[in-house]
Amino acid sequence: MPKLLKAIAAASAITLAGLTQAHAAWPERAVQWVVPYPAGGGSDVIARVVASTIEKTLGQTVIVENKPGAGTIIGASFIQNAKPDGYVFGTADSGTLAFNPWLYSKLQYDPVKFTYIGGLARFPLMLAVNEASPFKTLEEFIAAARKDPGKLTASSAGSGSPHHLALEMFKQRAGVDIAHVPYKGAAPAIQDLLGGQVSASFVDSAAGLANIKAGKLRVLAVATPERLALLPNVPTMAEAGVNNFNAYAWQGLVGPAGIPGDVVEKLNADLQAALKSPEVDGKIKGMGVEPMPMSAADFKAYADQQREEWGSVIKAAGIKLD
Structure with a gap:
């Protein structure tokens, strides 16, 4: 043996x-x-x-x-x-x-x-509006959404995309009703945001960077734990009053x-x-x-x-x- x-x-x-x-x-x-x-x-x-x-x-x-x-x-x-x-x-x-x-x-x-x-x-994902938007802060945006539930609209890169689900998390965390408008990709979603066809959009840093730098998009808040070096003057969601919300x-x-x-x-x-x-x-x-x-x-x-x-x-x- x-x-x-x-x-x-x-x-x-x-x-x-x-x-x-x-x-x-x-x-x-x-x-x-x-x-x-x-x-x-x-x-x-x-x-x-x-x-x-x-x-x-x-x-x-x-x-x-x-x-x-x-x-x-x-x-x-x-x-x-x-x-x-x-x-x-x-x-x-x-x-x-x-x-x-x-x-x-x-x-x-x-x-x-x-x-x-x-x-x-x-x-990183962030909530953005176009340069002509009346909303200068996240607080103003949330107040408008609560005043007229379902009136504000938000584009995304498509149903089930990170941008769409960030919107759903935002709606749940902030207690607001915003209509989702899905597109086939980030580019057309941003294009209609720039054109004023939608009120806002969660954009990712890569797709939105050029328009953010050009001043065509205004970022109201970033969905990250800390402020982004790219946007040091933009508050985080937590700083703007929406807690427990991080999205990438x-x-x-x-x-x-x-x-x-x-x-x-x-x-x-x-x-x-x-x-x-x-x-x-x-x-x-x-x-x-x-x-x-x-x-x-x-x-x-x-x-x-x-x-x-x-x-x-x-x-x-x-x-x-x-």
């Missing part, structure tokens, strides 16, 4: 050594980074900026492939169904991991069953369940190093976006917490997209 146990132990050691050697050689070929949005958008740009840096440390090409559609469901499903060998991973955002499980009765993927790799970036459009990197731990550690280390590098940090912040480097465990915990928080908002608002 002892001889048998020794033989099993020796065989196990050889197998583990072989696996370790195989993982240590990762990647031996190009890897694929799936982005669940069209080329040219903020998520795509961030992926390509980071990919061009981490491929230097990985020693292999990182191919960014766009698989847009169905509120990130197409891209997320592709990632989750891929072989868990570390050669396919991709961007998953607040919609993928926190909103969709509540917005849809059935999903083609399970947010719990990804391998969480690390945080990428977050887009955030994203991170995930892969299919079962990616070997050492591969995740390597990819996370290279990802965090890239996000903290002056070049990548500068490019992302130049878009009005905040880098969000996180360990794999921290990113999973953050996504889990966000899923519960936004689930409460979505259920209270009674939103379903199917």
Whole structure:
């Protein structure tokens, strides 16, 4: 019996050594980074900026492939169904991991069953009006909304988008009724805000930055815990009287369940190093976006917490997209 146990132990050691050697050689070929949005958008740009840096440390090409559609469901499903060998991973955002499980009765993927790799970036959200708006402060805006419930309107990048759900959270936290006007994307939502077709909009920092800098949009408050360096004179929601309200459009990197731990550690280390590098940090912040480097465990915990928080908002608002 002892001889048998020794033989099993020796065989196990050889197998583990072989696996370790195989993982240590990762990647031996190009890897694929799936982005669940069209080329040219903020998520795509961030992926390509980071990919061009981490491929230097990985020693292999990182191919960014766009698989847009169905509120990130197409891209997320592709990632989750891929072989868990570390050669396919991709961007998953607040919609993928926190909103969709509540917005849809059935999903083609399970947010719990990804391998969480690390945080990428977050887009601060803020309530804005156009330059001709009579509202100079958030207090004035809330007072008008309470005086005539349902009269004020707010555009968003689409039903179920971070901008829409930020509006729903605002309505719940501030105790106001504002009519939601969904658009197909952030650009047309902002365009009609600029044109005065809607009263206000929650905009993300990347999509709204140019018009904010040009003075065409006035930000009444930012939905962040602290004031933004970009807008040091603009109060936070808490400072303006709306408590317990923080909202970002955030994203991170995930892969299919079962990616070997050492591969995740390597990819996370290279990802965090890239996000903290002056070049990548500068490019992302130049878009009005905040880098969000996180360990794999921290990113999973953050996504889990966000899923519960936004689930409460979505259920209270009674939103379903199917």
